[in-house]
Amino acid sequence: MIVGDWRAARVVDVSDATATARVLRVTVPGWPGSDPGQHVDIRLTAEDGYQAVRSYSLGSYGADDTIELAVDEIPEGEVSPYLVRDVRPGDELEVKGPLGGYFVWRAGGVDPVQLIAGGSGIVPLMAMARARTDAATGAPFRLLYSVRTGGDAIYRDELGMLSESGGVAVTWAYTRAAPPGWDGRVGRLDRAGIEAAIWSTDRMPAVYVCGPTGFVEHVADTLVELGHDARRIKTERFGGA
Amino acid sequence: MAVFSRGFGARRRESDPRLPPGQYITEDFPVLSAGPTPRIDTAEWSFDIRSESGAVTSWSWDQFMALPIEDVATDIHCVTRWSKLGTSWRGVSIDTLLEHVDSDADYSMVHSYGGYTTNVPMEDLRDGRAWVAFEFDGEPLDPEHGGPARLLVPHLYFWKSAKWVRGLTLMGDDAPGFWEQNGYNMHGDPWTEERYW
Ligand SMILES: Cc1cc2nc3c(=O)[nH]c(=O)nc-3n(C[C@H](O)[C@H](O)[C@H](O)COP(=O)(O)OP(=O)(O)OC[C@H]3O[C@@H](n4cnc5c(N)ncnc54)[C@H](O)[C@@H]3O)c2cc1C
Numbered sequence: 001m002i003v004g005d006w007r008a009a010r011v012v013d014v015s016d017a018t019a020t021a022r023v024l025r026v027t028v029p030g031w032p033g034s035d036p037g038q039h040v041d042i043r044l045t046a047e048d049g050y051q052a053v054r055s056y057s058l059g060s061y062g063a064d065d066t067i068e069l070a071v072d073e074i075p076e077g078e079v080s081p082y083l084v085r086d087v088r089p090g091d092e093l094e095v096k097g098p099l100g101g102y103f104v105w106r107a108g109g110v111d112p113v114q115l116i117a118g119g120s121g122i123v124p125l126m127a128m129a130r131a132r133t134d135a136a137t138g139a140p141f142r143l144l145y146s147v148r149t150g151g152d153a154i155y156r157d158e159l160g161m162l163s164e165s166g167g168v169a170v171t172w173a174y175t176r177a178a179p180p181g182w183d184g185r186v187g188r189l190d191r192a193g194i195e196a197a198i199w200s201t202d203r204m205p206a207v208y209v210c211g212p213t214g215f216v217e218h219v220a221d222t223l224v225e226l227g228h229d230a231r232r233i234k235t236e237r238f239g240g241a
Numbered sequence: 242m243a244v245f246s247r248g249f250g251a252r253r254r255e256s257d258p259r260l261p262p263g264q265y266i267t268e269d270f271p272v273l274s275a276g277p278t279p280r281i282d283t284a285e286w287s288f289d290i291r292s293e294s295g296a297v298t299s300w301s302w303d304q305f306m307a308l309p310i311e312d313v314a315t316d317i318h319c320v321t322r323w324s325k326l327g328t329s330w331r332g333v334s335i336d337t338l339l340e341h342v343d344s345d346a347d348y349s350m351v352h353s354y355g356g357y358t359t360n361v362p363m364e365d366l367r368d369g370r371a372w373v374a375f376e377f378d379g380e381p382l383d384p385e386h387g388g389p390a391r392l393l394v395p396h397l398y399f400w401k402s403a404k405w406v407r408g409l410t411l412m413g414d415d416a417p418g419f420w421e422q423n424g425y426n427m428h429g430d431p432w433t434e435e436r437y438w
Contacts, residue, residue, distance in 0.1 A: 008244045046250025053263055053322060078252045078265070092244040099437065101423040102275060213272045217385055220277035230277045230355065239271045239321070 033063035037104035040097035118211025150179035261431035289408035332374030346411035359418035
């Protein structure tokens with residue numbers, strides 16, 4: 001893990017990911033590179049010097065000095081509405097990182113990997129899925145991604161491509177409304193739904209769970225009930241309900 | 242030179258002198274931990290202090306509950322930048338526990354059920370600065386917040402307040418615990434922003 005000081009950075013590209021989320025590409029001169037799963041702290045400074053800092057996972061990994069964030073708007077929030085609605089290419093902010101040496105996946109292992117995301121929790125798991133796809137061989141990956149509706153999925157198109165081209169097998173779960181033609185269940189992930197979508201305990205997968213706190217609590221508890229080894233379950237909680 | 246973010250600041254929060262630098266106030270009680278929540282039955286719980294000589298002093302839940310209990314009202318500060326003001330806890334002071342232990346150690350490693358560890362200097366645990374807490378807001382501590390008992394060291398970032406605490410190992414020299422090996426500061430003072438290495 002590399003932390004370093006605050007680095008001045010420039011937003012170079014913004015694109016809508018869903019109705020409430022946006023992908024930001026940010027160039028950070030001197031960026032030391034990151035492992036899949038790490039995050040950064042983002043610092044914003046108002047013209048009068050007022051500052052706020054929040055953590056955001058990296059959807060990108062590796063040495064490229066343009067990093068990628070995907071931010072979902074918390075309507076009552078202070079920072080996320082700015083990043084999702086106001087920020088434009090050319091705007092400046094500061095970045096500290098990469099941070100976190102625990103919730104990371106490094107290519108090379110052969111153990112099966114299970115990724116489980118809720119909402120914007122997909123972001124660090126996307127970096128892992130991209131790293132696995134780029135590595136082309138190695139650990140078999142599965143991803144279970146829970147979203148409210150099909151339109152709420154960040155990285156929907158890319159995940160669809162990953163799923164088709166192999167490497168990462170993607171299972172969707174819809175908590176509010178499913179896309180047309182979906183014949184599965186709609187509702188919060190339950191024990192049977194989790195069990196059916198993930199590697200079985202005898203494969204002894206390394207499991208990464210990320211999303212809002214309540215989602216992570218529920219999924220991690222269920223995994224332990226299903227007999228998965230708690231020591232092989234890594235979680236990242238994004239705060240909020 | 243600071244970099245300015247065009248148009249940022251419209252939704253700023255009120256500041257408060259009780260907030261260390263870089264923190265914001267939350268009314269919720271966020272949960273952050275590295276893995277699933279352990280569920281520990283008080284019948285199986287014990288709290289052990291191992292001194293530098295290797296001697297172990299141990300309390301069962303019932304023995305622990307018979308110790309003097311203190312009410313603690315305090316602010317808490319998480320390294321992920323939320324602070325919660327005016328929280329109320331009940332627990333046993335580490336001073337009370339150390340009365341039963343013969344030690345000159347300067348450092349401790351805190352151990353938790355589930356395998357989490359964190360290092361805390363003894364001076365941060367003594368003199369009414371740390372507790373083993375088992376009640377929050379008048380209720381038994383929820384498992385997701387560290388119940389049945391967690392360490393409470395409110396003057397340090399909250400990752401030092403180890404959840405599901407099971408004991409202390411007293412040491413002559415400092416050594417990194419779980420998050421410290423993963424990049425967090427060896428001490429963790431919120432007022433000087435001792436966040437990372
Ligand atoms: C390691 C880490 C990585 C993160 N990565 C991402 C990421 O990749 N993408 C992303 O969009 N967010 C991510 N987050 C969450 C992010 O840091 C902010 O918490 C989030 O953007 C809200 O900030 P805000 O300033 O808009 O809201 P705040 O002003 O901080 O909070 C407003 C209210 O919303 C609540 N709240 C805060 N966060 C959430 C939440 N996630 N869900 C529901 N309620 C919430 C607060 O308790 C508060 O009551 C990450 C958090 C952590 C700790």
